[in-house]
Amino acid sequence: MEKHKHATMTMERQFEIIEGSVTTPQGFRASGLHCGLKKTSRNDIGAIVCDVPAVAAAVYTTNAFQAAPLAVTRASLAAEGKLRAVLVNSGNANACTGKQGEADANRMRSAFAEQLGVAPHYVAVASTGVIGEPLKMDCIERGIAELPAGLTAVGEGAEQFAQAILTTDLVKKEACAVVTIDGKPVTIAGSAKGSGMIHPNMATMLGFVTTDAVIEQEVLAALLKRTTDATFNMITVDGDTSTNDMLLAMASGLAGHETLQESHSDWSAFAEAFQYVCEQLAKAIARDGEGATKLIEVRIAGAASNEAASAIAKSIVGSSLVKSAVFGADANWGRVIAAIGYSGQQVNVDTVDIQVGPIAVLSQSTPVAFDEEEALAYLKGDTVMFHVNLHMGTGAATAWGCDLTYDYVRINAAYRT
């Protein structure tokens, strides 16, 4: 069987990957601390602040029930399309909390704006944690009072922020890239959290991307939407879509190059670096899914369209049976084919190839004898890839997820109590 081209193709990067955080781009500072929302001593409130009004754009959960902070952030962005800060708490989602929740989200915004001495519409807010319980506003207000003192533009503030947005996540998630625009270095960085209720169309995920690029609001918003569809919307942990998801991008404009447009000669490099940061964060969320021991990557080629490839990739990576088999290091490709079959997409049932990592297991829909020991060794690694070629067209897509484990059940059987 011909090996899939996408498995071996390498693309020359137009950007540089560096160690960095949301405060690496010029103009950003961050901080985080424990204010009392979480029962442990882990950080539960944090903020990113920009020295200048940053061009900003966001995408939100598609869940019909949207938590109170989302409406407040929408209102802030609608005013001018610029932000000076985003304030985030974990431990409580402020979702399904009625009028009180709306008042609390507004109060978060105005109190932090007052603290910073900026207009309220320059502040965005986000919350993640338990649904349906009122926010402890005394904790929030204490946090707001103490946050500004910790704001730093070096690693420490960003580290505290990255910790403050986590819930059941085990590790913080950061990514950073530098790209050259008009001969000047432009930095893009991001911080995100997962880790349950993660499913395409935004999840229980919060993501914050900062950059010092000079870019117009509409152009940033369009790039953010397109990039989200190829990255954050291609991950799933459990098929549940949360009430609180938000991805927010802020551009300080301090890099001082010509304003970015799609017609700019360095646009593709910028878009690629932007996508790299988002993809790294998305994959980190999938890998750190609740209870996960492995990252699963599903690459579809030869589909009738990119949309079909995307639906098939998500069907496979969302299958509880595929996820359980990966946990058990079982090369059970029958579950992969079943998930392709119920994806609702057009499939030629006679021309499907499947590889588990480098191992061909199905060729032209016919089982290929393979070495079970070799498959077991591959499946015991911490990243498991499935390559599917449908031989129908040129549609392609990649999706990411994680295995389904005892710990997923343990964590979610007793999350609230």
Added chain:
Amino acid sequence: MEKHKHATMTMERQFEIIEGSVTTPQGFRASGLHCGLKKTSRNDIGAIVCDVPAVAAAVYTTNAFQAAPLAVTRASLAAEGKLRAVLVNSGNANACTGKQGEADANRMRSAFAEQLGVAPHYVAVASTGVIGEPLKMDCIERGIAELPAGLTAVGEGAEQFAQAILTTDLVKKEACAVVTIDGKPVTIAGSAKGSGMIHPNMATMLGFVTTDAVIEQEVLAALLKRTTDATFNMITVDGDTSTNDMLLAMASGLAGHETLQESHSDWSAFAEAFQYVCEQLAKAIARDGEGATKLIEVRIAGAASNEAASAIAKSIVGSSLVKSAVFGADANWGRVIAAIGYSGQQVNVDTVDIQVGPIAVLSQSTPVAFDEEEALAYLKGDTVMFHVNLHMGTGAATAWGCDLTYDYVRINAAYRT
């Protein structure tokens, strides 16, 4: 909060529930035995045989990849719409087995037809088990040779059959009802298997319904389709839809009443009894889902339409987070509201009521203080009901599922090996 009417409403039954099996209706015999497909000594091949050509109808999986036996059964039904027998094996699904699989499924049919001395198109076949491995035809042929000797019209044969169709199921699933048509007793009975890869639109489920009713093929087919949509298509174990699902109904016509039509004065009683048998089997499959410790029943009222209610019910009962919370006896209604919100259906976000069993937890989308101890006691029971009223219209639906447990993961991490 007004208690949901459907929680207390009782309907007078037009039929009688009795102990019985697929051989209780007149004209049917069954048998089952171990032929060697399963590594254990559990039965792995079985058959139901009718003394006369029975009017027959079937519904099949919606998975694009359909196992070889489905095509063979379709061909049998297409010939005359009547069957003398159905032959079922477990331990191997004969799916994704290419040309050899088709030949094997055809051979199963012709060998059993020969054994019974009937035309091949009077025999249906079904398989369930591992995907992608060739059928051991020597085992199958030995089984076919021995099955006729065990055929009995009393409980023993049906018991052996019910055992023979199981895979990871823990218990056999049977239901039986008697209804009076033209003053004569008519019996409807069924036997089914689950228990993973169970999701609306047919699942890894096989179901066999027998009756001695006199009914035309088109009428039986329409009733079967409609009943499936309200019963088997309203259950989910893990959201995976199998390649092998089939529900087959056979009517011997030996009860000797006037031919049933929708215009018959006893039609509603018959349809109700038929639905009862299917619903009992569907609920038994959900309750015996892989690793399950509880049956979850979700009842939606006040939706914009029955279709919307159905989609919302399935969204809730399919949520890994809701399922994990039920396993942990956690009254986490926030996950219920999240699942309503991502169902893709129109929802008024301000008018939702939720009850966990008898306990109101959300009224008009606002949390209701409830006794956590009382909720815990309720959730520790073996059946957990969620009542949701959307207060938007008159749409209603009920769906069934099971909790997500450590054992689900254990079973599916190492099913094939």
